[in-house]
Structures are given as structure tokens and as C-alpha cells.
Amino acid sequence: MSLILKAIGLGKWFELSLSHQMKVSPFQNLSFEVAKGEFMGIAGPSGIGKSSILKCLYRTYLPSSGEIWFDSSLYGTIDLAKATERQITHLRIREIGYVSQFFKAIPRISALDVVADRLLPLGYSLNQARDRAMQLLERLNIPEQLWQAYPATFSGGEQQRVNLARAFAVRPRLLILDEPTASLDNDTKLNVLALMKEMKQDGTTMIGVFHDWDVMGKVADQILDLRKLQASKEQEQMAGM
Amino acid sequence: MSMNSADLINNAEKEWVWNETPLLKVRGLSKQFGAGCIHCKQPTSDEQEGSRCQYCGSIWACRNLSFDLYPGEILGVVGESGSGKSTLVKCLYFDEETTVGEMSISSYEDKTSNLFEKSAQQKRYIRNHVMGMVYQNPLLGLRMPISSSGNIAEKLFAADHYHVGSIRQRAADLLQKVEIPLARMDEPPKNFSGGMQQRVQISKALANNPPLLLLDEVTTGLDLSVQAKVLDLIRNIQRELRVAMIVVSHDLGVIRMLADRTMVLRQGLIVEQGLTDQILEDPRHPYTQLLVHSLL
Amino acid sequence: MQTTEQKQNNHKRTFNTAEYNFAFLDEGSKREIRRKSLKAVAIPGYQVAFASREMPIGRGWGTGGLQLTLSLLGRQDTLKVIDQGNDDSVNAVSIRRLVEETSGILTTEETAQASIIQSRHRIPEEKLKFDQILVLQVPQPEPLRKVERREERTRIQHAEMDYSAMWLTLYESIVKWGSITLGADYPVMVHERYIMAPSPIPRWDTEKLHQSHHLTLFGAGREKKIYAIPPYTNVQPLEFEDYPFEVESFDGLSCRHCGSMDSFLDEVVDDEAGITIHQCSDTAYCRQQQERIG
Numbered sequence: 001m002s003l004i005l006k007a008i009g010l011g012k013w014f015e016l017s018l019s020h021q022m023k024v025s026p027f028q029n030l031s032f033e034v035a036k037g038e039f040m041g042i043a044g045p046s047g048i049g050k051s052s053i054l055k056c057l058y059r060t061y062l063p064s065s066g067e068i069w070f071d072s073s074l075y076g077t078i079d080l081a082k083a084t085e086r087q088i089t090h091l092r093i094r095e096i097g098y099v100s101q102f103f104k105a106i107p108r109i110s111a112l113d114v115v116a117d118r119l120l121p122l123g124y125s126l127n128q129a130r131d132r133a134m135q136l137l138e139r140l141n142i143p144e145q146l147w148q149a150y151p152a153t154f155s156g157g158e159q160q161r162v163n164l165a166r167a168f169a170v171r172p173r174l175l176i177l178d179e180p181t182a183s184l185d186n187d188t189k190l191n192v193l194a195l196m197k198e199m200k201q202d203g204t205t206m207i208g209v210f211h212d213w214d215v216m217g218k219v220a221d222q223i224l225d226l227r228k229l230q231a232s233k234e235q236e237q238m239a240g241m
Numbered sequence: 242m243s244m245n246s247a248d249l250i251n252n253a254e255k256e257w258v259w260n261e262t263p264l265l266k267v268r269g270l271s272k273q274f275g276a277g278c279i280h281c282k283q284p285t286s287d288e289q290e291g292s293r294c295q296y297c298g299s300i301w302a303c304r305n306l307s308f309d310l311y312p313g314e315i316l317g318v319v320g321e322s323g324s325g326k327s328t329l330v331k332c333l334y335f336d337e338e339t340t341v342g343e344m345s346i347s348s349y350e351d352k353t354s355n356l357f358e359k360s361a362q363q364k365r366y367i368r369n370h371v372m373g374m375v376y377q378n379p380l381l382g383l384r385m386p387i388s389s390s391g392n393i394a395e396k397l398f399a400a401d402h403y404h405v406g407s408i409r410q411r412a413a414d415l416l417q418k419v420e421i422p423l424a425r426m427d428e429p430p431k432n433f434s435g436g437m438q439q440r441v442q443i444s445k446a447l448a449n450n451p452p453l454l455l456l457d458e459v460t461t462g463l464d465l466s467v468q469a470k471v472l473d474l475i476r477n478i479q480r481e482l483r484v485a486m487i488v489v490s491h492d493l494g495v496i497r498m499l500a501d502r503t504m505v506l507r508q509g510l511i512v513e514q515g516l517t518d519q520i521l522e523d524p525r526h527p528y529t530q531l532l533v534h535s536l537l
Numbered sequence: 538m539q540t541t542e543q544k545q546n547n548h549k550r551t552f553n554t555a556e557y558n559f560a561f562l563d564e565g566s567k568r569e570i571r572r573k574s575l576k577a578v579a580i581p582g583y584q585v586a587f588a589s590r591e592m593p594i595g596r597g598w599g600t601g602g603l604q605l606t607l608s609l610l611g612r613q614d615t616l617k618v619i620d621q622g623n624d625d626s627v628n629a630v631s632i633r634r635l636v637e638e639t640s641g642i643l644t645t646e647e648t649a650q651a652s653i654i655q656s657r658h659r660i661p662e663e664k665l666k667f668d669q670i671l672v673l674q675v676p677q678p679e680p681l682r683k684v685e686r687r688e689e690r691t692r693i694q695h696a697e698m699d700y701s702a703m704w705l706t707l708y709e710s711i712v713k714w715g716s717i718t719l720g721a722d723y724p725v726m727v728h729e730r731y732i733m734a735p736s737p738i739p740r741w742d743t744e745k746l747h748q749s750h751h752l753t754l755f756g757a758g759r760e761k762k763i764y765a766i767p768p769y770t771n772v773q774p775l776e777f778e779d780y781p782f783e784v785e786s787f788d789g790l791s792c793r794h795c796g797s798m799d800s801f802l803d804e805v806v807d808d809e810a811g812i813t814i815h816q817c818s819d820t821a822y823c824r825q826q827q828e829r830i831g
Binding site: 361362365384387388390391394395396398399403404405406408427 | 693696697698699700701702704705708709711712776777778779780
């Protein structure tokens, strides 16, 4: 099976210089591979840097070291760590989706348009985009009377469903998911799982962090266990001493 | 229906993306206020060195700024007052004379010539056809005692439209887009509230369908609810017309809502630039970190 | 009324070379004004600055036109001076006398007889010929002054053909009044390049400037500007596609003296009868018409 993503020696550290100089490093020297069409879960206790890895892949964080080779349809094989901002913009529109842990409500935009806006850069007309958005909102059990309302007023679970509808409106080559089901009720969770399966069948590769192992177990083909990785590194270091 | 958008990227689209060229290219733009002296002939790129010459008091308000803007993109420019962000857009709009630097616009003439070197007449043509400007102070962008439709008409005359009927139709369409009631289209902006004036200014800037819109602190000084309305309008215009914009603001909240990409200016230098979500979540420069953490 | 011959004799009697240089102005001044006039002819519609002299009449009373006339005059010239179409108004008479006394040249009231016609606010009804020069007195040479106070700015606007503000005033007039309300001094585009103030002539006369056979010179003494429309130059009144330029209408009216129905008419109120009557503004033309009818 061909690879779609290969991370080599990926590392991130933050240098904060507000009250005092501070250096934080959520992860370092991380390498992994993801095959095309595969679902890779990332596991580990909170605070170990799972979200940071996902943000580096999406370039919300700029990786401090290492390479992220992505098999892009637009550009061929491209290092996401070094790609230009414009390349990343095009990739985000056409090839790489991202579902955040918390929905960041954009003020004064209806739920319907939050979803439809994801499609506009792809050349959809506003009406086409809204049609597609309605399908997704329906799939994710969002009551029709909420479609024209502002998600900022929604409950956490409703917000997250809008967030997912936005991500699922397109079928990207790679979808990055950061605890997308955390605030969902059971019925919706099942719908989400079904949607993810559909996307997988359509060829979307997924990398995700899930807080519950139950979901993870159901969808993941491969699990990157950060705790194990860390333990083995510590062992190496011990051995080297 | 299977909709694997990754597989939907056809060759034509790929070619389009590959051949995409910046709408606006700015290289080495510097602007000095004051006579300058032998000690400040060149702007330094050293952050530690201030923008003010200690010998003659001249100020390099913009120092060696280079950036691109792509069609339909919104570039945010953020910084405190005195960072050079307003001077930058004023240079781009020829309101200020640029001391050194180059600017080219791909939809104008041969795409590559340096627009800062054009004649005054050509610059005026560019201002009227290729760019639109919205100032923080509506007094600068509007003729206050002239009717609102007349304000828009003025731009259309510059583009050789001399049919009153079609000019009024265009003015009505534009004013409707910015939610000015049709019945008030012939009222002078001086009768309007600050938010309305700002909306008239935006419609005037859009009169000739420019591919590039410059917005200088357009919501500063407006009430919060009015601010929100103006921001929504700008976002809708971008969605509908796909016009590229440079949004200058001291307010990261405005930048967060509008900009795809952001440049952080300090003392006339670009201290950091990146995708807006990256600037907000992974700011690297200490000054950007300070800005982000000051965000409410 | 004096005949032309009588007048000629008068001049010969009164002109005294010892008191005045021919045509009042010294030769250096005339040369400067002629040079500026040539420049004005070379750049139709462009306002050329000149060193306006002190004249023995007050500024604002036709000193610009007078200086042009005096610098143009040769001993063979015949001058006609009119004010609002009238040869006999005080102002026209004073200027004519001044020229007569300081040059001794012929003057006339017959439009066709004159080689130079100095006028205020009118162009004669009779079509001028190639060998005639029309000199118009100008109070405000800058057509953009109404929209821009600063000379520095209006010069730049002309240089860059930045005429939006001018069009804007016409637009505003239509929005407010339903039509362009400008009467006299209607702005024109000269040679597709400069917007020009044709001096306060009525709209009726504006069209006479377009592709005329004669040269028109404009002189503003107080504002120190000379400009020109050479023969056969395009002169277009500013107009919108859907609001075409229109001249004054005298539909159904005629001159009370000569009965003319195709000349520019002045309104006169007959106080005794309490009615408004009309007569030709161009007195020479009116007299000609009366003589023709007999």
C-alpha cells in the first residue's frame, strides 16, 4: 500500500517570552507513516502533545524540526513543514480537512453558512453550497429550526455537530480530527462514525485523536501510542548512559 | 454520490493553481519621513535599532517591506500605532510617496512594471480602476456635502461613464449592497451616522470593481454593534466579489475574523508573518505573543 | 449716429504720438502678451499666465480683453467693442474711446467690418470669418474654481485630466433640479483635452465656438490668464449621454424691433404695460435685420 503521509524527526518547541523566558516542547523527534486510505489514531494521556502533532500537520503550528511528506494531488510529494503559506492555503481548501476540538464560532454567521462557506472556495455557488450544507446538517441531527441561527448560541454538542458538518461537507484527501466526538451524545456519535466510514470508503485518509478508546478501536487501523514511544525513548536514553 | 474531492482535482485546476501569480507584489518598500542624513540613508533591518535616526530625527516609518497578495486573498496587517501599517497602505494607494521600493499589480499593464515610478496621471488611473481605499476617517474618502450617489458617481466618471441613468443604477446597487436605504441615496454622507458613512465609503471604493481593496482601520472608533455590521459587510463582499483585500488594524479580533494571512508590523519592520491561525496559536516573535495574549 | 468716415477723422485728430505709444501699451508689454497668446493658441483651452498690466480702467472691467486687443492691433485694423451684445453700453463705449484715442485706428459697429471684436458675455449672431479675431473678456478663467479653491490643485487636475469633480457638479445639479442649471459660462471640453470656461456667454453662444472659422482669445486681467480656441477646434459642452446639452429656448418669441425668431433675445419688462417683451441682445444684428426688412 502506498504511503500518503510520512513524518520524519518531527519536533515542536515553543519559546515564550512574556513574563519570563520559557521553553516548552510537547514532542520531539517523532516519526510515523500513514498509508493511503488508512485511519491512524493517536493515543496517550492528556498533555503529552497529541493536539500539537495534529496542529503541526495542519500547519496551525509551525514545526520546529523535521519533515512531513504528504502525497498531494495538487503538488505531488510535498513537505508540509516547508510548504509556502499559499500552498498550505490551497491544500486546506482542496486536500486537507481539520476538525478542531472546540468549535470556534464565527460571529453572526448562521449554522447553514458556516458549513456552506467551506464549499465556496471550491467553486460551489452559494445555492449549491447551501444545498449540500443542509444535507450534512440533517445527517448530524441538527434540528432544522437551528439552521438559520448563530452557532455561538448553541450548546457544546450542537456546536461540535456544526463543526463536523463543515468538515464532512467535503471529501478531502486527508482529514485531521482532534477529539471530534468528545461532546456528542451517543446517537450522533454513531452517525459520525458512519460518516467517517463513508469517507474512508471514498478514499479519505484520517488521522485522529479520540478520548475514548471505544471509538478509537472501532475506526483506527493503526494506533500511534505516544506513551509507549516516550517510554522506549527513555529506555534508549537509559541504555545510552 | 461519491465525492472524493481529492480525486476531483483535475489537470485544469492543477494548472490554475500552479500558474497562480500574486495580484500584488511589493518588494523592499521603505518610507522615510524627514530629510534624512548621512547616518540614515538606508533603513536598517535590525529590530534593536529604532526607526528614528538619532542624528537628524528622520523616521523610517516602513523598512524594507516585501510581501505578496494573491487574488481573492485577505491579508491582515496588525501592529500598534506608529508601527507603519497605515503608512504602508497609504504608500500602496499613492497617498504617501514611497521613498524606495517596488510594487506591481498583475492586472495592470505589463504586470511587472514598478507602479511607484508611474506618472501622477497613471497613478490616478490605478487608484480609480485597480484599487479601492477605505479610510478610518470617512472625511478622507468621501465628499461630505455631496450626495451619496454622487460620491459613487465621481468614481464612475473617472472610468468614463457618462450616462446618468446607468450611473444611478450602479450607485443604487452598490448602496443597497451596503444596506443604505434607496430613499437616502441622494442624501449627503454628512447627514449619516459614522457606521453608515463607513458603508458609503466602502460602496464608493467598490464602484469600479477593483480587484484590490485597501482597508485602513475601518472599524476603529465605531460602536461595537456598528463595528460588527461593517465587518460582516466586508466579509460578505469578499465572499461575493472575491476581491483581494489588505486589512489594516490594531485589533487582532478584526484580523482573526477577516484575514487568511497576517503580517505583524513593529517599528516599520515585518517581525512575523504567517497564516492567521498560525499567528494566533503559534506566535513566535515576543511582540506577537504579547499581542495575542492581550486579545480579549 | 456718426458714419465710419466721421469717426476716422476724429481719431486722426485726437491721436497724439507724443503722449502715448501706439495702442497705449509699450512694445515690450505687447510682445509679451502676443507671445503668451501664441502659446495659448498652440495649446487650445490651456490657461497661460501673463503679466497683466495696470490699465486706465478698473480690473474686472475688461482689462484682460483690452490688453489682448491692444497687443493685437495694427494700424490697418478695425475694432468693434460690445458689451452683452450692445455697442452702446457705457463699458463698450469707454473701451472703444480709449482704443481710439491711443491708437487712432478705425472702429465700427458692423460685425462684418471688424477685424477684431472685443466682447463681454456675447458672441455676435453673425457668423465670424477666418480673418476675424474674437476677444472675450473673462472674469473667472478657471472652470474648476467652483469645485476647488486652490490654484495649485486645479493646475494638477488639468494636467492629469482629473475632471471628476466638475462632472460631479453637473450630476448634483441633475439630482437636485432634474437638469443642469448652469446658464452662462457653461464648461466646455476643448480639443478633447482641457475643460475650459468660455466666459459668461449664454449657452446659445457656446456652440458657436465649435469648429469656428475664427480665432477666439480669452483674457482675464484680474486673474492674469490668457487662453484661446484656434479656428476649426472641437469644442464640446460637457453633457451626459442621457442629458444632452441644450441651448436657451425662445420658442414662439421674437424680437420686438426686427421680428427675428432665431437670435438670442433679452427680456425687457415694459413697466407701463406691465408685460415682458423681448428684443435682440445683439444690437448690430438687430439693426441689420431692421434695415433688411426696410
